[in-house]
Amino acid sequence: MALPCETEARGLALGEARTHPNPSPGPTEAQILLTSILIPVFNEADHLADCLGSIRAMPDCEIEVILVDDHSTDATYQIACDIAAARGDLPITVLRNRGQGKAAALNLAYRHAKGDGFVLLAGDDLLVSEVLPARIAAVAGPQPTVALCRYRSFSDIPAHDGTLFPRPGREDHLAGGATSFNRAFAELYFPIPEELPNEDSWLRAIAILFCLPVTFIDRIGLHYRIHDRNSTGPSLDFALTNEGLARRHAAFSLALERFDGATAAGRDRLATLVQAEARRSAGDWLGVLRLKHLPAGDRSIFLANSTPWLFWIKGQLLQILNRRNRRSRSAGRNVTPR
Structure with missing residues (x-):
């Protein structure tokens, strides 16, 4: 189990420069050998345990978790370290960033990821682990490939609870937590421009620019939490x-x-x-x-x-x-x- 909590925190505090490693070759067979789940978090102490608890090891789907705490002011970082130390079934690497935003946190997570396949997950959402093998199988291969599964909202706000996404006709509108992709796509996608507030539109921009079809998986692979701290979503005014x-x-x-x-x-x-x-x-x-x-x-x-x-x-x-x-x-x- 990897747990470079303190080492990574000290390195970033000293302004350590990090360079992108040489691109790893994608799998040559129709198989993903390792899936990296990238989780950027900020002040998610109330939800992080549920999020990480939803990630379970699945047969024939090897998983690593790379979690980046973006300088939370609550107990998020310590909770992440404690869970990583306690999980014997799942390697969780906990890193710390300097409050540079979600895109920068994802970029850092990617630089530490070893996977052939990738899933992005917010620290307040819940993964449907049983659907993960299908999501990863859909993006196997050496060419840039991306897929989108269904996802459903859950909320204490009745008006926003239980909405099913994507809407009909929007099955190519990539949403971070419902998207999976392979290493070849990742090499196009990263680094995410750090002036962007999140990852969704950049995902879609890359797929459109390179005319990549989006494989749609008609199963719910994510539960998307809607609450009053969402940076986007139906609870915001015009x-x-x-x-x-x-x-x-x-x-x-x-x-x-x-x-x-x-x-x-x-x-x-x-x-x-x-x-x-x-x-x-x-x-x-x-x-x-x-x-x-x-x-x-x-x-x-x-x-x-x-x-x-x-x-x-x-x-x-x-x-x-x-x-x-x-x-x-x-x-x-x-x-x-x-």
Whole structure:
């Protein structure tokens, strides 16, 4: 079991420079030999034990956990170290960053990961370990490959409890905790630009830019916690949502700037999303509506978050949909595969 807690903390405190190791070759067979679960955390003392407890060793799926505490001010770091020391079934490496944000924490985790396959997990969410082998099998191979499973919200806020994602037609909208990918994709994906607030849009930007298909796994592989400290999600008002989307959607233009060797089709599609974000953030919903070549799923997202009144309508429709889903489950009619 690896537990470089104090060593890593001292190295970072001294400003130790870390370089990316030589890329590891991907598996040559249709098999992932080791899966790295990367967990960035900040002030997750209330939830971390549940998160790590949801990760269980599965037959034919070797796992390592690389957890980075981003300079929490609560007991998160000590809890992580204690759990790592107590777990005999799972190697957990606990690292510490200097409060540089989620993207920087993930970049640090990746530099220490040895896996052929990767899963990202937030410290307040719950992994469905039984689905992990299917998620990893879907990305086996030497070419860059990415997959998305279903995920369901859970919350003490009734309006946000039990929502099933992704929405129909958005099965290629990659979400960090529901995404799995192989080493070849990781070499494109990392390092994540550290000015980005999270990983989701950068995942999708890379997949689009290189015209990579997203394998959809029609099983719930993650339970996504919604609470009042979420940096994104349905509990935020329009102003905060608008600001957050502008920061996340910056991933599209950053990807265009970083990569010169991407396909022309991928660059064109990503450029369309850059235009859509410019119009959305300006409140130009008609401009979004008129934008050619914008996929229907993207158009609905950009439109619904372009003005306060469209944002309000979206909220009302989501509440109706969530109530309908809860009634269906309570009546035993929910047949969504798990």
